[in-house]
Amino acid sequence: MLRVASVNINGIRAALRRGFGDWTAQRGCDVVTLQEVRCRVDDLPEDAFGGYHLAYDPGSLAGRNGVAVLTRERPAGVRTWGADVLLRAPGEGHTRLDAPDDPGTLARGLSRYAREGRYLEVDLADAPLTVASLYLPKGGLPAELQRPDRMREAPDGGRKYARKMHFLDAFARQLSRARRTARARGREFLLTGDLNLAHTRLDVAAWRRNQQSEGFLPQERAWFDAQLCPRTLVDVVRRLHPDTEGPYTWWSWLGQAYARDAGWRIDHHLATPRLARSAVRAEVDRDHRGVRLSDHAPVVVDYDLG
Template sequence: MGTGGFTVASFNVNGIRAARRRGFDAWLAGRQPDVVGLQELRCGIDDVGDFDGYHASIDVGSIAGRNGVAVLTRSEPAAVRTWAAHPPKARGLPAFAHEGRYIEVDLADHPLTVATLYLPKGGLPAELQRAGSLREQPDGGAKYARKQRFLAGFTRELERNRLAARRAGREFLLLGDLNVAHLEHDVTNWRAARKMEGFLPEERAWFGEITGPRRLVDVVRALHGDRPGPLTWWSWAGESFIKDVGWRIDHQLASPALARRARSVAVDKEASPDARLSDHAPLVVEYADL
């Protein structure tokens, strides 16, 4: 790694086959990150394919065409843990173990554990749902409740995994589409978003609970500073992409010592709508070498 550092990308590809048709492999070859966390592969294991120059650790889950996560590394990892093979222990999470939402690898060439998460999008609580005003039919708050169960369980599971890495002498890095924006800086139209899934007060409080100077550090916010952005998701619809109206829901949360080594952050937003690889853009952080 000639720069004396290493580069980590997190990217919700919104279907790896579609992203590859649009140019994912050219992005990967041009960017050459050392580690890549991918979310929403949305295909079977045989359809993911190989990635030139990378070893892929994958959990596609068992729901056809949904979810699926992977970690791409330069070398084969020292260990790989999926929820399918190692079901989560925290109450409420085993129900999600087959969905292809979480994978964790111990790098062979760095004292680092990298996890990738695709967190459920959720929905609105029943009292915020109004017939005819939603993209989806009112569900009485079922998707909201399911996400809340996931958040509660994952808080405990994440703490367990973070501490396990520390006991093993490893730093810890969580990558992924968490489907939660934390601060007003993270959503363009934040006032309206306060009654939208992903920016509800309880979701924002959860993000604050799992982060902090002694737990996991929101590396992107620390590097970018107290100002709007950097956005990582824009709707396919309308002119959201052109007008840069979007959300920051893709994150890199690092153990404190690793977070102090973060040098720079970039979002590889494409130049035009027709060049988009996904409705998300890759989130790339460069860290000083461990």
């Protein structure tokens, strides 16, 4: 059995204060993928990741983004989109950044995001599997939907929306390449992470009034549709919970959203078909000992590879 978890920790130091270290020690995961680590390499807390091998792309934007993959064994291969990556074994205190394995030619349009700390993939040493951690841009609203009296941020003329759609267009090509490359190497492929996208009505508690909200726009949902196919990538959690509202993975800190379970399912496991069929259990850890680790919750899936 291979247990894989994905969680946007919204800052490693804040997550550690909320019990992230205890959660990783108790949960028994073989692989943990992280998004929004949000920490310079030199500032990573000592023993932040317990007994795991760490692969970490911090990105170049101070205090933002940063993706990582934690594994029990040192990974057989590590790839970013060209950025240097921190590789660290358990108990090591060094802060060496290594050049990752050659990712090959990036898909058209992706190079502008290459050093933002948004994507990292590893080849597991103890299973024929490539696991990726993705932090996709949050985006915004198109210009025609922006109403100053209904927005917390100042209108930007659709700039953030356009940037996200550009990223999605480029990433779709790169995702197809990554999946095919894994297959050519005899590996299954698993994309995990915070996609900042909810796919269907079951993925948003208040879906009716959120149809014109970023993360649930028709254009975004159409992109998600295009990535899923029984022959390419499968939404693992939805396969195991076909009729469930949620299970939600993100709740606003504001109001009573968490208490009412008025959340969004925007953190995902997307797997190649054979791997998806091996999934036997999928859970969302809403809290750990009564404490939320982040505004997101870990998505934990057990894969029976035996």
